[in-house]
Amino acid sequence: MVAEIIKPENIAYAKSKVLTDAPMHYCPGCSHGTVHKILAEVIEDLGIQDKTIGITPVGCAVLLYSYLDIDWVEAAHGRAPAVATGIKRANPDMHVLAYQGDGDLAAIGTGEIIHACNRGENITVIFINNGIYGMTGGQMAPTTLVGMKTATTPQGRQVDINGYPFKVSEIMAQLPGTSYVTRQAVHTPGAVRQAKKALKKAVEKAYAGKGTSFVEFVATCSSGWKLSPTEANRWMTENMLPFYPLGDLKDN
Amino acid sequence: MSELRLMKGNEVIAEAAIRCGCDAYFGYPITPQSEVMETLMELRPWETTGMVALQAESEVASINMVYGAASTGKRAMTSSSSPGISLMAEGLSYLAGAELPCLVVNVSRGGPGLGTIQPSQADYFMATKGGGHGDFHLIVLAPSSVQEMHDFVFLAFDLAFKYRNPAMILADGVIGQMMEKVKLLDPRPRRTREEVLRDTGSWAATGKSNRPRNIITSVELDPAKHEKFNQKLQVKYAEMREKEVRYEELLCDDAEYLIAAYGISARIGQKAVELLRAEGVKVGLFRPITLYPFPTVQVAARAKQLKGILCVELSAGQMIEDVRLSVGSSLPVAHFGRNGGVIHSPNEVVEAMRQVFEF
Amino acid sequence: MAKIRGAIVVDTEKCKGCEVCVVSCPFGVIALAQEVNGKGYRYAYMHQPDACTGCISCALVCPDSVITVYKVKIAAAASE
Known part of the structure; x- marks a missing residue:
């Protein structure tokens, strides 16, 4: 019976043609892969593969350029919004997207992201917030929750020492240059559907010159959190989402 | 026009x-x-x-x-x-x-x-x-x-x-x-x-169409590949050293001494050369125009006829290291320069020449 | 009445056995194999193939895009 179903004419879902065949280097269950997938699908759906220039960050997604079949520019740590600005200003007809994690965007690159958003650069920014530095071994990020254990807060983040977790999207939504700010996740099929819709809208708006689109993904880091991928999704739902609630923060 | x-x-x-x-x-x-x-x-x-x-x-x-x-x-x-x-x-x-x-x-x-x-x-x-x-x-x-x-x-x-x-x-x-x-x-x-695509399309991120994607990056996690890349850079720098050296010489043909200076110090050095020549001192000016690639071979060639070189810079002596690398220990190479924002005068350079080379 | 039948094909060599698809399947179709792939991961497979409706939930959440989903409408008579 199964053999009769598995025929090319019956395909209900296949991976996007914008995704390459390279196996992803991420840990099992990592949200990066799911976000890459919907990004590829959005680019394919909008037919802008030849019009898109992506900027990869420093962090776990440093090798993102291996996975999406578009032109890429690898930026220094935190500088993706400035690199994106340079590309977009010199090539106003292109769709430019910057992909960054929370260490990259919210710590070392705070200046670049705030000013790019405040200038209203017509770029799409994808921001992966898993509350931890994944690549360097699970240290505290600006977005690490209070009490959350990391390699550099082994007793849990304490506000008197480490300050407070940083709500980036709330700040970006206040800047006049952003036109669309949303917070999404990819932990359930429903969330993935919703996130893809939001990402598509973000890309369309930025490409249409409406200002900066800023899409945060609350994400997991099972290795950094020391949980299994499914436990990490549960932990995210119970701990991250109450502090970083999903939904649109701004849609002009 | x-x-x-x-x-x-x-x-x-x-x-x-x-x-x-x-x-x-x-x-x-x-x-x-x-x-x-x-x-x-x-x-x-x-x-x-x-x-x-x-x-x-x-x-x-x-x-x-x-x-x-x-x-x-x-x-x-x-x-x-x-x-x-x-x-x-x-x-x-x-x-x-x-x-x-x-x-x-x-x-x-x-x-x-x-x-x-x-x-x-x-x-x-x-x-x-x-x-x-x-x-x-x-x-x-x-x-x-x-x-x-x-x-x-x-x-x-x-x-x-x-x-x-x-x-x-x-x-x-x-x-x-x-x-x-x-x-x-x-x-x-x-x-x-069209011209950008013609000139840089083989490498630049111009939007992937009808070609494999172009990736601008400096990351390479495979040490063997990264070593190869570094070697490629060095080949490029060697080619620059061979083909792109630019410099200027002034009154060097009969020179016994040389003032080596670039930028504004070369302008000051030129006046110092004129003042010294008026006194009968055979001094010329060597002005590197490309600081990288440095005119190593050209300085070394000129050095063969010289008794000494004074490097004049608005610093504590930086270019002098490249001059010394060029000429080795074959002749005295000295530094003169004001720094911290003070600019040396031609007369100060002349005085430095007298003191260093004792003429 | 027509019945929807589905099936999935897992690229077992690229599957990392993260189990996200397993918990996302509304019908309990998927499980991890006892065997491992070349990387040592227990990969996802259709443990209960008859229950699959081709709803694509598993493919949506798969971080490694290793699941292809097939779906077909089958007439009630033919399915008996």
Whole structure:
């Protein structure tokens, strides 16, 4: 019976043609892969593969350029919004997207992201917030929750020492240059559907010159959190989402 | 038809950028070079050639905007002064590592630290020995006149694209601030998209269509591959050393002594040569124009007839190391220079020559 | 009445056995194999193939895009 179903004419879902065949280097269950997938699908759906220039960050997604079949520019740590600005200003007809994690965007690159958003650069920014530095071994990020254990807060983040977790999207939504700010996740099929819709809208708006689109993904880091991928999704739902609630923060 | 004008060194950088078909300038204000961006904003090239000029939030952002525009095969540039160039060190390393052509102008001032806004030549090491992490070199051009500020913008972009390597114009506060007569070259149009694709389509991120995707990056996790890449860079630098050395000699044919100096110090050195010649001392001036690649072979060739070389720099002695590497221990090589923003006079250089070489 | 039948094909060599698809399947179709792939991961497979409706939930959440989903409408008579 199964053999009769598995025929090319019956395909209900296949991976996007914008995704390459390279196996992803991420840990099992990592949200990066799911976000890459919907990004590829959005680019394919909008037919802008030849019009898109992506900027990869420093962090776990440093090798993102291996996975999406578009032109890429690898930026220094935190500088993706400035690199994106340079590309977009010199090539106003292109769709430019910057992909960054929370260490990259919210710590070392705070200046670049705030000013790019405040200038209203017509770029799409994808921001992966898993509350931890994944690549360097699970240290505290600006977005690490209070009490959350990391390699550099082994007793849990304490506000008197480490300050407070940083709500980036709330700040970006206040800047006049952003036109669309949303917070999404990819932990359930429903969330993935919703996130893809939001990402598509973000890309369309930025490409249409409406200002900066800023899409945060609350994400997991099972290795950094020391949980299994499914436990990490549960932990995210119970701990991250109450502090970083999903939904649109701004849609002009 | 070329045009004659009286202009400030910093202003002419802006004028030359527009005329040479530059696509984008990104910068941040810092003394003594702020007139570069001010002039661009006054001239509004986006309304004429389509060149972008944008004031960034920092030097860090400026150099990364340059990195972005350069990644797409565009002619991109920035300008700054010493402390700002320090902030760009990371970006310069990434530009060199990703083999991106661009122009960075350093109208240098005295350091270290916040230092002074007065002129200096103490950024020679930073400019020629890398100025960032990793084994890399910038192409470094040292203008000693406002005319050369103009000409070297054209030359720097040509060399940068020829070698896919960042180029720097290492000027100083004097050259940036002084006014001189300049012959402006005829405007060269910005390249069309077709021309950009023709010239840089094999590597630039111009949008993937009908070709494998282009990736601009400097990361390579496989040590064997990364070593190969580094070797490739070194081959490129060797080719520059072979083909791109530029220098000027003045009254060197019968010289027994040499003043070696670049930029504003070469102008001062020229006067010192005249004063010494009037006294009957056989002295010539050697002016490196490319600081990287340094005219090593040419200095060494000239040294054979000499009794000594005085390196005159607005620093504690930086270029002197390249001169010493060129001539070895074959003859005395000494340093003279004021620093911290103080500028030596021709008479001070003459006095230094007398003291060092005891004539 | 027509019945929807589905099936999935897992690229077992690229599957990392993260189990996200397993918990996302509304019908308990998927499980991890006892065997491992070349990388040592227990990969996802259709443990209860008859229960699959081709709803694509598993493919949506798969971080490695290793699941292709097939779906077909089957007439009631033919399915008996």
